[in-house]
Amino acid sequence: MLDAGANPFVVVVCWQEGCTDSGRLFRELRERGYRGSSRSVRRWLEPLRSAETPTPKKSEAPTIRQVVGWLTRHPDNLSSGQELRLKRILASCPELADLRQHISDFAKMMKNLDGHLLPRWIKAAEGSELPPLHSFARNLHKDFDAVTAGLTMPYSSGMVEGHVNRVKFLKRQGYGRAGFELLRRRVLLTP
Structure with a gap:
């Protein structure tokens, strides 16, 4: 640590004024009568450096999980900030806007028990430009009767x-x- 000949207050003041170079601080302290080594000055500055190191700001871009949550959540359950960010994302990516419409239509079909609309939804999904949606639609065809019954009947397992x-x-x-x-x-x- 700094010895009695060095005034820590001087180091802190210089640090706050923007002088973060330990060599320069060492020279200034030496002119004021400091008899220690430059290594001692560097070690004394380490806590100041770690406290001054800016913490990385959280990325402004939302995570994939957040966007998926916003797309699958009912629009009434989104906060105004989430809704605004989602609108910006959808404006920059027309594929996501198309996907949001398909998700919304499927959710309405589930909520209203409109299983008879499933063939129309599958046809629209297959006509979209989204390969993962094509795959989902193909898998619905594999067990079409069960999916239709699940979307039509009020019973639950x-x-x-x-x-x-x-x-x-x-x-x-x-x-x-x-x-x-x-x-x-x-x-x-x-x-």
């Missing part, structure tokens, strides 16, 4: 999925060592 998840959790707790009988008892007796 949510409860069944919850029970399946619980059974899988109980099975994992046995680390593969529990036999069928133990698993059966745990499933039937666990509330």
Whole structure:
């Protein structure tokens, strides 16, 4: 550290005035009677440098996750800032604007249980310029009847999925060592 002959206040004042060169500070301190080494001055300045190092600003560009969230979220659930940023992104990328329209149409179909509109949506998706959307539409064709039923009927498999998840959790707790009988008892007796 700096010895008694050096006034730390002088170093801090010089630092705040913009003099961040340790060699220059060392020469100024020496003129004022400092008898230490330049290495001591550099070590004394390290905390000031780390405190003065500007933290990198968060990038102004949104992350992919943010944009996907804005595209898939209901427009009423976006803040005004998010909506403004999304509009700027959509204005600069017409493919995303097209994708947003397809997402919105599919969401309306899901919400209103309009499964009869699925063929029209698939045709529009296949006619778009977005290859991933073509792939999604092709996969909907593979199990068309089930997808149409899912978009039409008010029934949900949510409860069944919850029970399946619980059974899988109980099975994992046995680390593969529990036999069928133990698993059966745990499933039937666990509330």
